[in-house]
Amino acid sequence: MANDHLTLTETAKLLLHSKEYDLPAYTGSEGEVGLDITQLRSKTGAITFDSGYGNTGSCASAITFIDGEKGILRYRGYPIEELAKNSNFIEVSFLLIFGHLPSKTELERFHFNLTHHSLIHEEMKKFYEGFPSSAHPMGILSSMVSSLSAFYPEAGYNADVELNITRLIAKLKTIAAFSYKKSIGQPYVYPRNDLSYSGDLLHMMFAVPSENYEVPKVVEEALDLLLILHADHEQNCSTSTVRMVGSSEANLFASISAGICALWGPLHGGANQQVIEMLEKIKADGSDYKKYISMAKDKESKFKLMGFGHRVYKNFDPRAQILKASADKVLSQLGVKDPLLDIARNLEEVALKDPFFIERKLYPNVDFYSGIIYRAIGIPTNMFTVMFALGRLPGWIAHWKEMRETPGARIYRPRQIYTGETKRSFIQLEKR
Secondary structure: OOOOOOEEEEEEEEEEOOEEEEEEEEEOOOOOEEEOOOOHHHHHOOOOOOHHHOOOOOOOOOOEEEEOOOOEEEEOOEEHHHHHHHOOHHHHHHHHHHOOOOOHHHHHHHHHHHHOOOOOOHHHHHHHHHOOOOOOHHHHHHHHHHHHHHHOOOOOOOOOHHHHHHHHHHHHHHHHHHHHHHHHOOOOOOOOOOOOHHHHHHHHHHOOOOOOOOOOHHHHHHHHHHHHHOOOOOOOHHHHHHHHHHOOOOOHHHHHHHHHHHHHOOOOOOHHHHHHHHHHHHHHOOOOHHHHHHHHHOOOOOOOOOOEOOOOOOOOOHHHHHHHHHHHHHHHHHOOOOHHHHHHHHHHHHHHHOHHHHHOOOOEOHHHHHHHHHHHOOOOHHHHHHHHHHHHHHHHHHHHHHHHHOOOOOOOOOOOOOOOOOOOOOOOHHHO
């Protein structure tokens, strides 16, 4: 359980209105300290004020540990560097969701089930027909995931959880690929049982029925790595959304659909798309990247280099270091010639050497390198966030499952500090 390593270590004192209150202080397995304020309102009549929940722990979780100061990211205790080097996305998904590395038998069964649940109901294709060709793939993805509740009406909160987890992971890549095919007006390509998870996704996206298409190994490996690195990232906006929706005992499909919507925002999953849009802007302005470096340094300029620095990681993003090597490999083996990628490389070189960026720890982050890789392997910009959602899915599921299995879990219900009008009398329309 998530609370197994949460121990009461000390007590904090709160002085409010000349009265003193004791607040229990709990410590997690990695030394993180949290003040327990669950009784604060009932005892003092006051609440905490924490805009954006930046200092609020909404839960205890055993899934992912992040130390932004040291550049540490671990899934279930395993360093991301080791998982990226030695594992694959299916194995990492099992680890996140079920809490341990699978045995050979468990992994084979999990992979078999994911492979043989990848088809979607033929009736769902009619939903795609209802979307305009201009529809964003994220809007389609969220809608189609939510619609799974209608095709599996028995999938309520107390349904067969493992079966629905399998269904969702298996079908999401098919839904995503069909969303892409819909956006470009091509016929759908059905999933294949003989391909890996990443290979099957790429085949469904890029194959054409009348042609033979084989997924390049370097592309398949790069995508699998991207999915692993995006699989979970603790209590971010979309994960917290999944937990919040799930706390009402909404089913898995509805909860994940809400998480997809949260991820869609440019301040969250859309960041790697903004990297490419920035590069396109620089290219349109004559590819003068030095001009934009100067603008980024100018306090009076409103220009911001996208894909540099990170809200959580104050030293370096461990995922970015892994992806840099992958980006180098992909660009080298595919022999991609793209002026946008040339601009990106120039920006990267400056950021890694310029004292201005080094002192402020404005290093290229995971969004910078993921945008470069997606661009190099031919994934269109409006599909970047969809790929992010595919990677983040096992993390969302793991958190939904963990919350569901936590004894005494309550429905999320944040408080507020009211700042509106005080009581006033209603005025009839003819007197206003």
